Amino acid sequence: MPGLDQVVTVAGFEINTMFRTRRALAVTLLYVLITLGVAALLAWLSIKIGALNLLNSTPGSGAKTASDMKHLLTTLAHGSNAGTIRHILGQPMVVIVFFTFELFFTPYLLVMVSFDMFNADVRSKFIRFQLLRASRGTMLAGKMLAHFALFMLVSAMANLVLFGYAWAKLPSFPVLRAASLLLGYWAITGVEALCYLALIALVSLLIDQGMLSMIVVTIVIYVFGLLALTSSFVHFLTPSWYRFGLFSPDAMVVTTHLLALIGFAAVFLAAGWWRLHTRDL
Amino acid sequence: MEFAIQAISLTKRFGRLKAVDGLSFSVPRGAIFGLLGPNGAGKTTTFSMLCGFIRPTSGDATILGEPLKNLDRVRTRVSALPQDAQFHPMRRVRDVMLYFARLGGMDASTAPQEVDRVLGAVGMRDAASKKGKVLSHGMAKRLGVAQAFLGNPELVLLDEPTEGLDPKAAHTVRSMIRTLAARRTTVLVSSHNLAEVQDLCDYAAIIDHGKLVQTGTMAELTQAGEVVIIRLGTGSPDPSQAILALPQVWDVQQLANGIRIGIKPQPGESVEQVITAILHTAIENKALISEVVRGRSLEERYLEIT
Numbered sequence: 001m002p003g004l005d006q007v008v009t010v011a012g013f014e015i016n017t018m019f020r021t022r023r024a025l026a027v028t029l030l031y032v033l034i035t036l037g038v039a040a041l042l043a044w045l046s047i048k049i050g051a052l053n054l055l056n057s058t059p060g061s062g063a064k065t066a067s068d069m070k071h072l073l074t075t076l077a078h079g080s081n082a083g084t085i086r087h088i089l090g091q092p093m094v095v096i097v098f099f100t101f102e103l104f105f106t107p108y109l110l111v112m113v114s115f116d117m118f119n120a121d122v123r124s125k126f127i128r129f130q131l132l133r134a135s136r137g138t139m140l141a142g143k144m145l146a147h148f149a150l151f152m153l154v155s156a157m158a159n160l161v162l163f164g165y166a167w168a169k170l171p172s173f174p175v176l177r178a179a180s181l182l183l184g185y186w187a188i189t190g191v192e193a194l195c196y197l198a199l200i201a202l203v204s205l206l207i208d209q210g211m212l213s214m215i216v217v218t219i220v221i222y223v224f225g226l227l228a229l230t231s232s233f234v235h236f237l238t239p240s241w242y243r244f245g246l247f248s249p250d251a252m253v254v255t256t257h258l259l260a261l262i263g264f265a266a267v268f269l270a271a272g273w274w275r276l277h278t279r280d281l
Numbered sequence: 282m283e284f285a286i287q288a289i290s291l292t293k294r295f296g297r298l299k300a301v302d303g304l305s306f307s308v309p310r311g312a313i314f315g316l317l318g319p320n321g322a323g324k325t326t327t328f329s330m331l332c333g334f335i336r337p338t339s340g341d342a343t344i345l346g347e348p349l350k351n352l353d354r355v356r357t358r359v360s361a362l363p364q365d366a367q368f369h370p371m372r373r374v375r376d377v378m379l380y381f382a383r384l385g386g387m388d389a390s391t392a393p394q395e396v397d398r399v400l401g402a403v404g405m406r407d408a409a410s411k412k413g414k415v416l417s418h419g420m421a422k423r424l425g426v427a428q429a430f431l432g433n434p435e436l437v438l439l440d441e442p443t444e445g446l447d448p449k450a451a452h453t454v455r456s457m458i459r460t461l462a463a464r465r466t467t468v469l470v471s472s473h474n475l476a477e478v479q480d481l482c483d484y485a486a487i488i489d490h491g492k493l494v495q496t497g498t499m500a501e502l503t504q505a506g507e508v509v510i511i512r513l514g515t516g517s518p519d520p521s522q523a524i525l526a527l528p529q530v531w532d533v534q535q536l537a538n539g540i541r542i543g544i545k546p547q548p549g550e551s552v553e554q555v556i557t558a559i560l561h562t563a564i565e566n567k568a569l570i571s572e573v574v575r576g577r578s579l580e581e582r583y584l585e586i587t
Contacts, residue, residue, distance in 0.1 A: 020372060125367060130381075135356070
């Protein structure tokens with residue numbers, strides 16, 4: 001069987017396992033809950049500041065308090081670049097807040113789903129049955145494909161839930177514009193997910209104890225997040241920093257930051273591949 | 282002679298421990314080859330290196346003509362029963378077996394039939410809907426054997442295939458191994474069960490402390506062409522002196538219930554002719570013969586050299 005077919009077979013078994021073990025259901029519920037939580041938070045903020053147009057798509061048309069609140073939230077989440085802030089404030093708030101939450105929560109969500117991507121099979125030596133039939137590279141590619149596909153599916157569902165909620169609740173919700181924005185942000189989130197999945201796969205290959213690998217990778221992601229907030233050059237060395245540029249109005253900046261995330265994914269994957277090829281299983 | 286496996290100075294260290302130390306042996310194509318040794322001798326480590334689970338510290342091996350680094354090229358032609366691998370705890374047996382079949386290159390139409398065939402062969406068709414976490418040790422072992430028999434591999438490596446099985450299941454597994462051998466499939470069996478190895482295998486290697494102690498055909502190992510053992514009934518006269526006078530006999534030793542005879546056939550004479558001459562002499566001397574064994578038992582040989 002050619003390699004690609006084997007990759008798909010491994011991915012199919014992995015996805016099936018995630019559904020059968022209800023892990024996929026759990027992560028879907030969690031993601032949808034986060035989505036609804038974001039929507040509820042926006043609604044609560046709207047009521048609190050008495051500016052219902054916070055949820056609306058027309059920037060600058062509401063009360064000054066609402067505008068200030070939007071500006072404050074945007075600055076907190078995306079830094080102080082004036083161009084970026086203006087660009088973000090010009091988009092439907094419900095979309096931008098959701099995307100912000102998605103970018104921040106995605107790595108941790110992925111950890112919860114995929115922390116034992118390899119070490120569960122290594123501990124039980126189930127991987128030996130698979131290695132009799134498929135190469136180590138095939139196993140890595142198949143598992144990555146499975147976890148990535150599941151995330152993209154769950155993420156798409158969450159986007160649809162949010163889209164449906166906003167459409168139902170907001171009379172002036174810009175359906176077409178929000179749809180195209182969500183689609184674009186969904187793809188961008190996918191790139192971020194790929195990067196962190198590669199990191200999780202690497203840690204799962206380095207540490208055989210499932211819970212320990214979950215704790216370690218969570219700490220690593222948290223530290224990446226902290227370093228990204230520093231002003232030193234170190235922030236260039238963390239994938240977390242590159243998500244700030246994903247909201248830029250400049251397509252070149254967005255592309256550069258996406259390429260950086262893909263670069264990190266490639267480095268993590270290469271390290272994982274090296275570890276997988278050199279270690280005993 | 283063409284070899285399915287050639288181990289060349291295989292060595293594996295775990296920290297300071299040298300689990301396998303410069304091991305070299307060859308497994309002829311189409312043979313059933315036994316890998317023997319006491320606990321901790323390095324059998325499973327050798328096995329794991331040959332399957333590509335663990336990397337040798339030094340040395341190499343060829344599997345169906347390919348070095349270990351190119352094992353991927355022959356992967357679908359090789360099958361194995363790893364000793365301590367577990368089935369997926371949360372997936373049903375049949376689903377896992379189908380996955381293995383598909384991963385091994387079978388198409389979607391033939392895989393279910395093949396899975397049913399091997400599950401039936403090990404008497405596990407009823408367990409197809411069970412999840413891995415509820416399997417007993419014996420069931421898991423039989424499923425391990427079943428997955429090793431999927432498809433038509435050219436080389437099958439079985440690490441302790443009958444360990445923990447009831448006699449009937451063990452007999453089934455041995456029959457399956459013989460069926461494979463009849464199809465010219467090469468089988469490498471690692472086992473503690475010396476009688477089983479002696480019964481099944483054409484060749485064997487005995488290892489101890491990670492080193493090769495002896496390798497050869499089963500006849501060579503058991504000295505089948507050099508030794509004849511005659512068990513005598515209670516009250517039988519001792520035919521030793523008369524047998525020792527035969528020109529083909531160079532040694533006779535007394536055993537608790539018989540005699541061990543060292544033989545050396547004359548040029549152009551077969552071992553069978555020598556045994557016939559010995560039996561004639563024993564019968565002429567009124568010996569009451571209860572059993573004649575050609576060669577020593579593998580167990581006796583094994584205990585002597587390990």
